[in-house]
Amino acid sequence: MLLEIEKLTTVFRTRRGVVRAVDNVTMSINKGEFVSIVGESGCGKSTLAHSVMRLIDPPGEISGGKITFDGVDLLSLSDEEMRKIRGSKIGMVFQNPMTSLDPLEKVGDQISETIMEHMDVTKKEAWQMAREMLEKVGLQPERVDSYPHQLSGGQRQRVMIAMAISLNPKLLIADEPTTALDVIVQEKIMDFLEDMKREGRAVMLITHDFALAAERSDRIAVMYAGWLVEMGDAETLTNDPLHPYTKGLIQSVPDVWMDKDIKPLPGFPPDLINPPEGCRFRPRCSNASEMCMKEPPEVEVDGRVVKCWLYG
Amino acid sequence: MAEVRNLATTIFSFLPEAEGRYMVISGIAIITIVALMAIFAPFIAPYDPIKSGKEVLQPPSPEHIMGTDNLGRDIFSRIIFGSRVVLSVVLSASLVSTVIGVPIGLISGYFGGKLDRVLSMLMDSMYAFPGLILAIAIAAVLGPSVFNAVVAISVVYIPTYFRMIRGQTLSIKSQLFVEAAKATGASDWRIMRKYIFPNLIPTLVVVFSLSVADAILTEAGLSFLGFIVSAPTPDWGFELASGRPYLPAGYWWMITFPGLMVMLLSLGFALVGEGLSEIYAMGRER
Numbered sequence: 001m002l003l004e005i006e007k008l009t010t011v012f013r014t015r016r017g018v019v020r021a022v023d024n025v026t027m028s029i030n031k032g033e034f035v036s037i038v039g040e041s042g043c044g045k046s047t048l049a050h051s052v053m054r055l056i057d058p059p060g061e062i063s064g065g066k067i068t069f070d071g072v073d074l075l076s077l078s079d080e081e082m083r084k085i086r087g088s089k090i091g092m093v094f095q096n097p098m099t100s101l102d103p104l105e106k107v108g109d110q111i112s113e114t115i116m117e118h119m120d121v122t123k124k125e126a127w128q129m130a131r132e133m134l135e136k137v138g139l140q141p142e143r144v145d146s147y148p149h150q151l152s153g154g155q156r157q158r159v160m161i162a163m164a165i166s167l168n169p170k171l172l173i174a175d176e177p178t179t180a181l182d183v184i185v186q187e188k189i190m191d192f193l194e195d196m197k198r199e200g201r202a203v204m205l206i207t208h209d210f211a212l213a214a215e216r217s218d219r220i221a222v223m224y225a226g227w228l229v230e231m232g233d234a235e236t237l238t239n240d241p242l243h244p245y246t247k248g249l250i251q252s253v254p255d256v257w258m259d260k261d262i263k264p265l266p267g268f269p270p271d272l273i274n275p276p277e278g279c280r281f282r283p284r285c286s287n288a289s290e291m292c293m294k295e296p297p298e299v300e301v302d303g304r305v306v307k308c309w310l311y312g
Numbered sequence: 313m314a315e316v317r318n319l320a321t322t323i324f325s326f327l328p329e330a331e332g333r334y335m336v337i338s339g340i341a342i343i344t345i346v347a348l349m350a351i352f353a354p355f356i357a358p359y360d361p362i363k364s365g366k367e368v369l370q371p372p373s374p375e376h377i378m379g380t381d382n383l384g385r386d387i388f389s390r391i392i393f394g395s396r397v398v399l400s401v402v403l404s405a406s407l408v409s410t411v412i413g414v415p416i417g418l419i420s421g422y423f424g425g426k427l428d429r430v431l432s433m434l435m436d437s438m439y440a441f442p443g444l445i446l447a448i449a450i451a452a453v454l455g456p457s458v459f460n461a462v463v464a465i466s467v468v469y470i471p472t473y474f475r476m477i478r479g480q481t482l483s484i485k486s487q488l489f490v491e492a493a494k495a496t497g498a499s500d501w502r503i504m505r506k507y508i509f510p511n512l513i514p515t516l517v518v519v520f521s522l523s524v525a526d527a528i529l530t531e532a533g534l535s536f537l538g539f540i541v542s543a544p545t546p547d548w549g550f551e552l553a554s555g556r557p558y559l560p561a562g563y564w565w566m567i568t569f570p571g572l573m574v575m576l577l578s579l580g581f582a583l584v585g586e587g588l589s590e591i592y593a594m595g596r597e598r
């Protein structure tokens with residue numbers, strides 16, 4: 001196991017109350033595995049990714065659980081030790097490439113600084129490495145001299161990826177890396193993430209696009225209102241979803257080729273300050289029963305984990 | 313004339329064709345003139361500024377273009393030498409305010425939490441005092457001298473820098489590139505130095521010009537009250553005080569010219585600040 005998350009809880013203490021954005025989540029990622037976390041906006045998937053990087057700012061706080069990465073307990077590290085892991089062992093790519101680069105610095109400066117932060121190399125060597133990284137992500141090496149505003153969105157996202165992988169991290173977390181990009185560029189970026197996987201790196205993709213996750217990943221974790229409701233092999237999970245929420249998600253994906261009916265999920269995710277009693281999906285669930293007034297257990301059904309009374 | 317125009321266009325070509333462009337150019341022109349006056353004072357001044365003469369209280373004439381004061385000194389020469397005191401006091405005070413206000417504003421905004429609350433409260437309580445009153449209070453405690461005036465004025469303007477820089481830091485800090493930098497393992501120090509500070513510079517330039525404009529008035533006020541220089545050293549605010557008793561008798565030139573100079577210099581810095589902020593605003597809209 002490269003990454004093991006056990007009973008992780010991340011809360012945000014707001015004026016209105018405590019939001020349990022990630023609630024008791026247990027999951028793991030193997031070496032060289034491509035895992036997608038899917039779910040609606042506000043379900044906690046980004047918070048989960050940020051928790052792994054320990055990039056939760058106040059009023060947010062990781063209040064419980066354990067994150068083990070490559071044998072190291074991340075939550076017990078000092079800030080300084082954690083800083084050294086960020087970028088070098090775990091890389092991260094963000095949602096909006098238009099704003100995730102400093103407008104005042106050359107692309108080469110930003111990549112080489114990341115390298116110099118973690119490796120004992122001269123500025124010249126770091127720039128040379130930056131050139132190689134850009135080439136690796138399919139940009140011309142001369143792009144080191146460009147400023148972010150001279151690049152397109154897709155190019156910037158490649159720069160971000162180059163930066164994230166420049167120190168050869170074992171895990172790459174991509175937080176909706178293609179949401180702001182068109183489908184052609186998305187395709188290329190996703191191909192590139194798959195290449196990362198082939199090189200033996202693990203990829204954790206955060207996305208709300210179920211189709212994209214199904215197409216690219218080995219395993220999928222579905223999150224709802226801070227809970228991990230289902231996790232399993234991508235193919236089985238897509239063909240035979242167990243949790244009513246996963247079913248709803250899949251039915252709501254439009255298909256251009258097949259003339260299928262889209263069944264939108266009724267309702268909205270709950271307000272996490274006052275989540276519904278028992279199962280959090282209960283108000284939107286067509287299978288809800290008396291049972292669901294209590295919190296469902298996490299059960300294992302043919303190698304898959306599902307948090308639902310239907311299988312309890 | 314056309315050549316001057318061309319030269320000006322070349323020099324100021326770094327300024328975009330925006331609304332505030334001419335404000336900045338005229339502001340820089342005013343500041344440059346005063347600065348040249350201060351630097352080359354002994355060569356420009358037609359008379360010795362502290363040597364008394366027999367021709368007292370003469371109105372402006374070809375020999376004394378701004379007239380003479382009650383001791384027969386040439387007011388024009390005193391104004392030229394006076395620019396040295398104003399400029400050095402105001403600029404060094406503003407530099408001190410910047411050097412203190414900017415880092416603590418940056419740290420306060422970046423780290424937040426208790427430290428930020430304490431610093432903000434402290435700065436806000438200082439900011440609540442009218443600038444001149446606070447400067448007078450500090451100068452009165454420290455005693456009259458050029459150095460003490462620099463201290464008093466710099467203390468007064470620290471909160472201005474602190475507040476602006478803290479606010480800007482808060483907004484830059486929440487930008488994604490800062491989070492992205494954190495995700496690459498950048499230290500807090502590096503993020504502040506390489507990612508936040510450079511993005512603060514436009515704001516800093518504007519705040520600096522505007523607060524220098526204000527500090528010039530504060531300096532004149534302190535000088536008027538005798539907190540900076542003593543006779544016979546020339547300083548604009550001080551001239552106002554020495555000319556004041558003669559105004560009712562009709563000797564208007566003793567205070568008019570120093571007063572105009574204070575206003576003009578302050579206007580110069582204000583023009584630069586306002587003009588630049590308009591240019592930056594244009595840049596953001598685009």
